[in-house]
Amino acid sequence: MHKGRLEAFTDGVMAIILTIMVLEMKVPHGETLSALLPLWPVFLSYILSFIYVGTYWTNHHHLLQASERVTGGVLMANLNLLFWLSLLPFSTGWMGENHFAQAPVALYGLNLMLSAVAYYILQSVVTSAHRDHSLFREALGRDLKGKGSLVAYTLGTLLALLGYPLAGFGVLVAVALMWLVPDRRMEQVMDRRGR
Amino acid sequence: MHKGRLEAFTDGVMAIILTIMVLEMKVPHGETLSALLPLWPVFLSYILSFIYVGTYWTNHHHLLQASERVTGGVLMANLNLLFWLSLLPFSTGWMGENHFAQAPVALYGLNLMLSAVAYYILQSVVTSAHRDHSLFREALGRDLKGKGSLVAYTLGTLLALLGYPLAGFGVLVAVALMWLVPDRRMEQVMDRRGR
Amino acid sequence: MHKGRLEAFTDGVMAIILTIMVLEMKVPHGETLSALLPLWPVFLSYILSFIYVGTYWTNHHHLLQASERVTGGVLMANLNLLFWLSLLPFSTGWMGENHFAQAPVALYGLNLMLSAVAYYILQSVVTSAHRDHSLFREALGRDLKGKGSLVAYTLGTLLALLGYPLAGFGVLVAVALMWLVPDRRMEQVMDRRGR
């Protein structure tokens, strides 16, 4: 019950973040296909952020699925994650409208980095609320994918700051594509539990 | 439980798509009824897209209702569907503001076509997660309505591209009207199961 | 389960309608209290529509609470209601920005009238899906409040059309205030059933 409402609120916020990002793609005034062309950087940024928010939703789903207790700390850590994700429409829009320039790509990378840190904190708080369940911890395991992403976000941000925004953007695209391969860790916990 | 959250997230995204489309109907500055007149193409486009999103919601409802397992692949296929539907406010707005001109109608038809493909993929993934339940497959049956719509979206898009945007638009309107007749396939499965 | 998803989708759409209406109140550029003054008609319109949408949500809640079956027809009738309610942010904004002028008040009254008709249809469809439960029908009873509102919306619209927009607006305000007194019909059915 407790958990259900946390999930519903998170679903609501994530659904709105996904959907208002598309509002940054302003309807062009011309009626020809060529009027659409200038929108490609905004559209590409939208696709990227859609993959990221979709990935966060999927991972959040699996994390909460496997968890059993929701404490006050979990509520806080979850709101913290939603805060950073709520800034994505802004940083996505800025990056797209400036054609992947230096500062916007760096800000976008920083936004992804801070969201990843917030997710890492949430994961830790959920895990520590399950101190007795070594199975849960074991399942999260070394979390190579999560830790690798954090390193890659930092790398992408630094590349942009050092004057290579397109290389930095490339790194951020690569991480998104990696996450499109679904994560089976949590599903395995569920299976072992026989649910 | 699993299924519940997938449904809730999908409901959220579809509810927002429906509602932000109305924001494309900008409040006119004049205070007379004649100030409303120029809005009719935007309003007509809104009605059409409302029917489409409402139809997707109803069909999604029936599909998930009949299904029992949600796998990682189902989550992915569902996000893919939501991505294409999330572009509808954009293509609807562009079509309405350009009075059903050639390129906007073609883009709108393409958007519907790709959404239908995404729904078809989702349906296949849900079905394959039920490999043992021949009842489920049987119920989907030949899916004449779904396959016919896909052909019609392609036709509508082609008509617009070939220089007959109003004929293409007419085809897209006809498909929407056809879907207003409710789909009873899934309800029949439920009934046969005695639920 | 069936019912749950219908409720969730309806809640989502109504929550968004409520909240995007406030976006019509554009943040003024001045920093003095006098910069807020010109906003009063928009604010007043917002309060009125908030009461109406809140009332629809409460009545919908009671109606679905008392119902047991959701058919394809109920889904359709519900989408129809949501369509008319989704136009409220537009008609509210037009009325507020034009200081309760003739055409905008008439359109607002018409919007309320069509929403009420849609709710009446939904109520009938839900009732007919419960053909055996005379208790349900009996509880809805003569529905004086609902029928009276429909008459009042028509009256308000006509008054505006005939050149008395403020009188028409007054009627619409009066109906909203009447609905603030909670409706106990449905709660009584539940009590009688001993739930």
Add this chain to the structure above:
Amino acid sequence: MHKGRLEAFTDGVMAIILTIMVLEMKVPHGETLSALLPLWPVFLSYILSFIYVGTYWTNHHHLLQASERVTGGVLMANLNLLFWLSLLPFSTGWMGENHFAQAPVALYGLNLMLSAVAYYILQSVVTSAHRDHSLFREALGRDLKGKGSLVAYTLGTLLALLGYPLAGFGVLVAVALMWLVPDRRMEQVMDRRGR
């Protein structure tokens, strides 16, 4: 069930309030970091309102969690709370765009004050619906945090009105920070009940 829908609707409205506030941070036209600088008052206001809405969500969660009955009065009191919270995007945007000037800070403080009064009313209505459960009342106890906040909102508003907007803003920031320390009152009731 009853309770579930009230929670879902509230979650939806609060999720949208949170997320549309970020739309007030308009994407700047420049592509340099210095183009972001002028946004800091809007960003700071956003953080503050995010904490407030997050706190209301958390407290609402605990209040409803501990409650057992939802009456018509509870629905009304809840809609009343949502109304005042729905004005926060407006007052937040006005305060941020005017760099914490006198009138905007006073309006923001007033908005917080009226939201707190609405929450206080909701709490009273929920409590009175539990007349027999002295445990519930006892748990709410003296509610020093809630009453103290109400005093502080009044103080902050008055300071702004008297010509000290930054001092008033400081008080409102201090209250937000105080609420970041989680409230354990309701969790204690649940524990005592052995749930």
